[in-house]
Amino acid sequence: MTTIKTSPARPTIADVAEKAGVSIATVSRVLNATAMVDEETALRVRLAVEALDYRPHAAARTLASRKTDTLGLLLPEISGAFFQPLLRGVETAASEAGYDLLVHTTRNPNTRGMPRRPLAEHNTDGLLVFTDSLDARELSRLSNTGFPAVLLYQTPPSGIDLPVVTIENKNGARRIVDHLIEVHGCRRILFLRGPQGHEDSGWREQGYCESLQAHNIPLDSSLITGGGFNRHEARQALAQLLDKGLAFDAVFAGADDAAVGVLLALRQAGRRVPDEIALVGFDDQEFASTMLPLLTTVRAPTEQVGLEAVRVLVRLIRKQPVQPRWVLPTELIIRESCGCHSH
Amino acid sequence: MTTIKTSPARPTIADVAEKAGVSIATVSRVLNATAMVDEETALRVRLAVEALDYRPHAAARTLASRKTDTLGLLLPEISGAFFQPLLRGVETAASEAGYDLLVHTTRNPNTRGMPRRPLAEHNTDGLLVFTDSLDARELSRLSNTGFPAVLLYQTPPSGIDLPVVTIENKNGARRIVDHLIEVHGCRRILFLRGPQGHEDSGWREQGYCESLQAHNIPLDSSLITGGGFNRHEARQALAQLLDKGLAFDAVFAGADDAAVGVLLALRQAGRRVPDEIALVGFDDQEFASTMLPLLTTVRAPTEQVGLEAVRVLVRLIRKQPVQPRWVLPTELIIRESCGCHSH
């Protein structure tokens, strides 16, 4: 058993002041460089800080200065391959700007029925809100109180004035479907769209439709199916369609992870990719470039979204003007799973 | 341009008290349920809270009550497939216990030369410290001040008394090498160990050595090579060895991610897995069960580590006794890459 110790009282700014023979105001000044302090005095203070191993108390500082130096990140869930690059971007930019990161998961079971603690407001200087982690009511409250917040991958409901950082979904989808049709002559392209009501998902569907239309291929609604963005749901969904005997010559999965599910289902059914069926995804997650066959997909600048969102948020916090909408470009990545040969 | 608004002053507990016609103490009492309050009074307070959309100020609360209700997580980096399940576990358990999560990345470039803000102490009620994110000096300070902290995957330097949550590395490694030797008759097994000085890595190496010894296979040090845990380094390292013409019939990669790098290098060199060369990993990351060939590996209960670590930390915070060391069991997962046929 680890021994339980009573922690010796932590030194406060007053202890430092006393040891250095100055007032607490002076200590605060040298710590924050907020005013001129005689070099010699400053040295004495720094020595005292060192000697006592003093660390300012964050909450006290926050209370007095009304800033927390931390950013809140609201996510449905923290794991999932998709969030990796996003987190990396957010974390990098936050750290560069001198902020800590407070992560809040919303899809988690609430603490024994108690409503989750009132948001990260008051705890943070600003909020990054991922799609669907906050309802319209909360969003509108944020907007109304002028609390700095930026939305990720989600256009705010009308009347709510919060900046958005998202990606070019429709065009990306459009181009990859074009590729399937023009280069590989596909005509019956199964589209696995993501979760119902998901904004990205909707745009990708539009891109799909537009491409078909542009190539005079009639829309066949039996070729559009739901199934979420993850591999398990996708796998199941596809297995079902396969069972029903649905005919198609290509699959456009709304997310790379779903594409893996499709691949698994296809493989199990003995259908070869890309020889019999072309397969493409969306996102260009890391595994897309190492799986077999290498996945043709649309690269979504996910890390960039995180980076940019933090920058916008920081501008907002500093009360600098910001653009209301950032749409980062996507890029078509041709590899093998569509039937092309990678170099 | 988004309009910049000056936020209306947030309501404080005093506003609520006034509106409800009671003292702030009473408001605090109904909010925290720390004392009996007349049901009717409580109702008035709740109504006032609702009407003003009041949210307690976290920092003020912290300052007064000396608790933050947040847990700090210190990591070298936040992305990387390995951290996903870990984060999930931590986040789940933290949320269940009613804590927020403050994430601190240590491998990041420090804010323009300024030493990173003094740890997450004072900002959190306790700290989760991942391998190598804190030096011995800081660890010993934590231990000395009695600040609640638990180490992940890292035995503390002697004299430092902090609980550890880690996994059974040596045994896992031992068993998978045994499998290679006993079932597939491998004799020259290349071992890609992880980063130098990494604790897990060391244990896995021991397991490898023990297995060879138990089977009377002499240790050939040219078969042990460094290279880190990630796919890029592993790929390079292997490509080099292949160039040098090193002969081996199996590769034990110290991490699944490294195994992918090995696979890529092998594939590029035209060596087939598992027909010519058996390949196994360690971790059982998600992609291990969907890559081709399916990866034989050792399952590390990573999410469980996160879960358990939070539980231990919470006990520490509550000043309940805790075991000093938790070693979670690993499990051999036989799939295809070793040469077995998955069902």
Add this chain to the structure above:
DNA sequence: ATGGGTCATGTAAGCGCTTACATGAGTGTA
């Protein structure tokens, strides 16, 4: 009636900082 409870609530003292304002010493100019 009366003293000792229990209950419900109010009063006020911090928690450890930041910062507006006051003070006083030194410097330069008329």
Add this chain to the structure above:
DNA sequence: TACACTCATGTAAGCGCTTACATGACCCAT
């Protein structure tokens, strides 16, 4: 020599809460 500055530092008032303690009101068994 006196006046107006600048510089360095101290004083003290909060920031928005929690909580020990004080205060009444009310009830019951003497």
